[in-house]
Amino acid sequence: MTRAEVFRDGVPCATGRLPLLGHLIPLLTHPVPFLQSLADYGPVVRIHLWRRPVHVFTTPELVHRLLVEDAAKTEKGFVFDKARGLLGNGLFLSEGAFHLRQRRLVQPAFHSDSIRRYAALTTRQAASAVSRWKPGRPVPITTQMHALTRDIVMEALFATRLNDAQKHRIDQAVPVVLTGFVQRALYPSPLLEKLPLPSNRRFDSAVRELRTVVDDVVAQALPCRNPDSTVLNLLLTARDEETGLAMEPAQVRDEAVSLLLAGTETVATTLSWLFHELARHRELQDELSEEVRAIAADGSVSWSDLPRLERTGHALSETLRLHTPNWILMRRTVAPLDCAEARLPPGTEILFSPAALHRSPRLHPDPLRFDPGRWQRPGDHTSRKLFLPFGAGQHKCVGQSFAWAEILLIAAVVLARWRLTPATPTPVRESATSATLRPRGPQLIVDPR
Numbered sequence: 002m003t004r005a006e007v008f009r010d011g012v013p014c015a016t017g018r019l020p021l022l023g024h025l026i027p028l029l030t031h032p033v034p035f036l037q038s039l040a041d042y043g044p045v046v047r048i049h050l051w052r053r054p055v056h057v058f059t060t061p062e063l064v065h066r067l068l069v070e071d072a073a074k075t076e077k078g079f080v081f082d083k084a085r086g087l088l089g090n091g092l093f094l095s096e097g098a099f100h101l102r103q104r105r106l107v108q109p110a111f112h113s114d115s116i117r118r119y120a121a122l123t124t125r126q127a128a129s130a131v132s133r134w135k136p137g138r139p140v141p142i143t144t145q146m147h148a149l150t151r152d153i154v155m156e157a158l159f160a161t162r163l164n165d166a167q168k169h170r171i172d173q174a175v176p177v178v179l180t181g182f183v184q185r186a187l188y189p190s191p192l193l194e195k196l197p198l199p200s201n202r203r204f205d206s207a208v209r210e211l212r213t214v215v216d217d218v219v220a221q222a223l224p225c226r227n228p229d230s231t232v233l234n235l236l237l238t239a240r241d242e243e244t245g246l247a248m249e250p251a252q253v254r255d256e257a258v259s260l261l262l263a264g265t266e267t268v269a270t271t272l273s274w275l276f277h278e279l280a281r282h283r284e285l286q287d288e289l290s291e292e293v294r295a296i297a298a299d300g301s302v303s304w305s306d307l308p309r310l311e312r313t314g315h316a317l318s319e320t321l322r323l324h325t326p327n328w329i330l331m332r333r334t335v336a337p338l339d340c341a342e343a344r345l346p347p348g349t350e351i352l353f354s355p356a357a358l359h360r361s362p363r364l365h366p367d368p369l370r371f372d373p374g375r376w377q378r379p380g381d382h383t384s385r386k387l388f389l390p391f392g393a394g395q396h397k398c399v400g401q402s403f404a405w406a407e408i409l410l411i412a413a414v415v416l417a418r419w420r421l422t423p424a425t426p427t428p429v430r431e432s433a434t435s436a437t438l439r440p441r442g443p444q445l446i447v448d449p450r
């Protein structure tokens with residue numbers, strides 16, 4: 002264990018704390034390595050962001066207990082508070098009985114019958130998107146995957162096709178709000194959010210834009226209630242058990258915005274990383290292409306074929322391990338919480354990093370190597386406690402099965418038709434300025450197979 006100042010509650014404080022700034026600089030300049038290094042202090046360590054103390058949980062056991070056994074003693078933390086202006090009381094931020102009710106309400110849209118329906122439209126949309134790629138030309142893969150996943154979520158969950166103006170407004174707004182949440186959480190005082198700074202104006206206007214587009218989508222859906230259980234349909238037709246009243250329009254909008262944001266950013270980021278890794282591992286890419294083409298020559302595999310994409314599934318697991326989209330997650334105690342040697346009082350901010358845990362050499366041999374083969378070897382790494390890209394407990398990702406199917410289906414379409422090569426040998430870097438760990442690096446050159 003690294004030597005550190007130990008507080009009265011028994012929790013060590015990470016060294017390198019600067020006056021005023023606290024540990025902000027290492028967190029901003031090399032976030033995941035910094036969060037990983039905190040495991041040297043023990044299972045719980047305190048850092049300061051400005052003067053705000055934050056407790057970082059560094060072991061999978063503690064994180065699992067926090068999310069599952071101790072879930073009732075927590076709520077979402079200060080980073081999520083900044084999202085409330087946009088996501089309101091949607092699934093991502095709601096708690097307790099209300100959260101449970103809303104979650105039960107949308108759940109049928111994520112059952113296997115629904116996902117089977119989404120699979121067909123996912124393959125169709127993916128085939129149409131990649132048919133526009135030009136042989137030998139670079140493809141901005143991250144931008145393209147964002148556009149594709151946006152259209153899939155819209156059609157699958159909301160039975161809607163956006164017009165070009167709406168697409169443009171969403172594409173402009175999403176990166177601004179995702180970066181803005183993180184920036185605002187790191188402001189030294191909430192008063193800064195009220196100042197007429199250009200970044201604040203951009204953030205407020207992006208929030209307004211997203212809400213307006215989603216309001217339009219909801220309004221269009223009202224006159225013709227679709228008999229299929231799209232999320233929108235489930236929300237619009239839900240009635241309160243006691244009062245018999247329909248859901249408030251603002252709540253319908255909050256749920257829809259939450260699903261749009263949660264269902265696009267993470268999936269697009271994972272797909273981009275998967276394709277970047279496969280472009281760098283040509284032999285593996287060819288093997289996966291063979292696996293897909295043995296089922297369907299043009300990559301149009303069906304939902305029931307997915308279990309046969311075994312090696313592609315391993316590559317996806319490895320991508321979610323090495324490039325976990327959610328690099329930090331938060332909770333805040335609402336009741337005393339015992340952890341390791343300490344008792345954390347209500348109001349304690351807790352942070353944990355699935356990305357740091359997934360790259361820990363204590364938990365995964367040779368953790369920085371992209372090695373899908375590790376998912377074939379027996380070991381603990383696949384256990385629910387060590388592998389948590391989708392979280393755990395009552396807030397566990399509601400879209401997990403949809404995401405898994407969607408990514409495999411899109412990968413199948415791409416791998417069957419195109420060979421991917423990095424446009425330059427420049428290594429792909431990761432950017433943690435947003436809510437997810439996005440790739441920043443060369444575009445990919447595509448050639449027909």
Ligand code: HEM
Binds near residue numbers: 271404
């Ligand atoms: C690779 C893709 C995805 C990853 C890695 C991912 C990851 C996560 C994680 C880690 C959480 C838990 C957050 C927490 O505990 O604070 C979560 C929650 C959530 N995810 Fe996902 N997600 C993905 C795809 C999706 C998709 C496709 C949808 C929907 C279309 C979705 C909708 C949600 C929602 C609504 C929640 C909040 C659930 C609740 O609190 O009850 N996600 N996701």
